[in-house]
Amino acid sequence: MSSQKIALFSLVIASIFWSSGGVAAKTLLKTFDPLTVGVIRLTLASILILPFFFRSTPKITKKLFLDILPVSLFSTANFFLFIFGIEKTTANASAIIYTVTPISAALLSRFFIGEHISKQKITGILLGLAGVLTILLLPMLEKNQTIVGDVLGNVIIFGAMLGFALYNVGVRHLIATKNYNPITITSISIFVSAASFMIARFLLPHTPIFPEILIPSNTLMAFYFAFFVTVVSYTLHQWTIKHSSATTGALTTYIQPIFGFVINGIFLGEVITGGFLFGSILVFSGTFMATGAQMMRMFRKKQV
Numbered sequence: 001m002s003s004q005k006i007a008l009f010s011l012v013i014a015s016i017f018w019s020s021g022g023v024a025a026k027t028l029l030k031t032f033d034p035l036t037v038g039v040i041r042l043t044l045a046s047i048l049i050l051p052f053f054f055r056s057t058p059k060i061t062k063k064l065f066l067d068i069l070p071v072s073l074f075s076t077a078n079f080f081l082f083i084f085g086i087e088k089t090t091a092n093a094s095a096i097i098y099t100v101t102p103i104s105a106a107l108l109s110r111f112f113i114g115e116h117i118s119k120q121k122i123t124g125i126l127l128g129l130a131g132v133l134t135i136l137l138l139p140m141l142e143k144n145q146t147i148v149g150d151v152l153g154n155v156i157i158f159g160a161m162l163g164f165a166l167y168n169v170g171v172r173h174l175i176a177t178k179n180y181n182p183i184t185i186t187s188i189s190i191f192v193s194a195a196s197f198m199i200a201r202f203l204l205p206h207t208p209i210f211p212e213i214l215i216p217s218n219t220l221m222a223f224y225f226a227f228f229v230t231v232v233s234y235t236l237h238q239w240t241i242k243h244s245s246a247t248t249g250a251l252t253t254y255i256q257p258i259f260g261f262v263i264n265g266i267f268l269g270e271v272i273t274g275g276f277l278f279g280s281i282l283v284f285s286g287t288f289m290a291t292g293a294q295m296m297r298m299f300r301k302k303q304v
Contacts, residue, residue, distance in 0.1 A: 014236035017228045019260035022091025023267045024225040025083060031218055033207045034083040035200055037225075040209065042079065042194035044226030052235065053187035067178060068188045071170030074163050075189035076196045081160035088153025092270045095260035096131075096280050097157045104165035124289030131282025134275065186234055257284075 028037045057064070086094055167189070174180045212218055257280070264270040272280075 010236045014233045015256040016259050016263075017233040017236075019095065019256045019258075020263050021225070021229045022086055022094050022260065023263055024221055024229055025086045026091060026268060027221050028218065028225065029083075029087050031207075031212050031215075032209070033205075034087055035197060035204060035206045036209055038079060038083050038197040039194070039201050040213065040222045041083075041225050041230065042190055042197055044222060045190050045230040046194045048227050048231045049183075049187050049190055052183050052231075056181040056183040057187070064180070064184070065188065068174065068180065068185055069192060071167060071174060071185065072189040072192040074167035074170055075186075076193040077163035078160045078167060079193045079197070080200075081156050081163060085153050085156030085160055088150055089157055090270050091264040091268055092261060092272065092276065093154055094157045095257045095264070096276075096283055097154065098161050098164070099257055099283050100131075100286075101161055101165050101168065104162060108165055108169050120289060124286045127282055127286030127289060131279045131284075131286060134279035134282060183235070190230070 025037065028040070032040065082094070171182065171185050174185055175182060213222060261270075261272065
């Protein structure tokens with residue numbers, strides 16, 4: 001099997017795990033509050049990713065942490081807002097809102113690091129944002145439909161997506177200008193996020209971790225959330241980019257929501273309404289217009 005096929009296979013596996021994140025979060029939220037779920041997820045993820053961190057970071061310096069810390073805070077914002085938002089809205093709505101991450105990153109890159117945006121990308125961005133706006137407001141338009149979540153939950157998830165987009169822009173800058181390993185950046189981001197959740201948990205009301213975490217179903221779900229959804233998915237995604245291209249890695253934007261709809265339908269009973277489908281089509285169309293054309297051109301060059 002060629003390295004390109006192995007990379008695509010790895011990307012599919014990563015997308016499946018990522019798309020199950022909503023189910024994992026909602027399952028744990030039945031027992032724990034959002035802060036406690038965040039502490040459980042990120043503490044376990046920190047322990048699990050530690051060997052990868054030491055392997056990819058031969059020299060650990062104060063400068064390294066100071067360079068990466070500001071970018072890590074965007075990742076922390078994403079973790080915080082996601083876990084509080086997913087408590088209120090649906091996993092399907094969350095999956096579609098996160099699909100706008102590439103075009104949001106493209107727009108933010110224009111302002112923060114001066115990347116050029118073509119007219120086609122601008123059109124795609126506007127189309128995608130129109131789709132997200134539709135999904136954000138669906139709870140008001142479809143008042144009798146609980147499957148689209150609520151406005152507050154959708155807005156919080158939108159904020160989480162913006163945090164993730166800003167994190168991607170920051171990572172791109174760190175890799176391009178300082179040549180840091182992506183796994184090093186992600187590991188430090190997880191460490192910072194875990195510490196932030198622990199501090200917040202000391203300051204705010206929360207549910208206890210023990211003894212509920214010792215219930216086998218909770219233990220297994222917490223491990224799955226930390227290891228497969230967080231560590232394994234990211235590692236496979238980075239492996240894909242390393243052995244193919246960043247363009248191939250971006251395919252997760254298109255395939256993750258598809259798996260998500262199936263998984264969320266099976267485990268959470270979420271179905272797709274007409275309004276949600278319309279908003280999703282706008283999002284997919286805008287994302288493809290902003291990023292898909294360039295992706296297809298690069299694939300054609302590889303085949304020539």
